[in-house]
Amino acid sequence: MPGFKCVVNNMVSVCKTTCGDGIVNFDEECDLGNMNGKLQQGCTSDCKIVTGFNCKNNVTSICNSICGDRLVVGVETCDLGADLNGKNNSGCSDRCTVVKGFTCNISVTPTVCTSICGDGIVAGT
Numbered sequence: 247m248p249g250f251k252c253v254v255n256n257m258v259s260v261c262k263t264t265c266g267d268g269i270v271n272f273d274e275e276c277d278l279g280n281m282n283g284k285l286q287q288g289c290t291s292d293c294k295i296v297t298g299f300n301c302k303n304n305v306t307s308i309c310n311s312i313c314g315d316r317l318v319v320g321v322e323t324c325d326l327g328a329d330l331n332g333k334n335n336s337g338c339s340d341r342c343t344v345v346k347g348f349t350c351n352i353s354v355t356p357t358v359c360t361s362i363c364g365d366g367i368v369a370g371t
């Protein structure tokens with residue numbers, strides 16, 4: 247079967263799933279192949295989903311950051327939570343990108359976004 251590695255030992259065949267082969271098996275939450283464990287990819291080197299990510303598994307995994315969970319991971323540049331993302335003057339869009347005219351501090355959780363004074367764009371307060 248694809249996704250399994252079998253070793254014959256004393257005439258008995260032992261089959262195990264292989265994390266890192268890019269095929270998601272029943273005991274794996276995700277498998278991105280050689281991208282497992284890489285920063286901001288969403289899947290650990292032992293095939294567990296990284297906090298802040300959601301993985302869709304077909305044969306292999308597609309992992310995306312969850313916009314609205316207040317954790318800034320992956321391609322996100324801000325995340326104020328589902329209740330504030332995309333709202334007027336929040337500074338963060340509903341796709342978790344910083345709105346023009348704002349600057350967001352993502353070193354704190356949740357993100358803090360403020361309008362940039364002096365950029366010629368009237369935004370925020």
Ligand SMILES: [Ca+2]
Nearest residue numbers: 312313317325
């Ligand atoms: Ca997020």
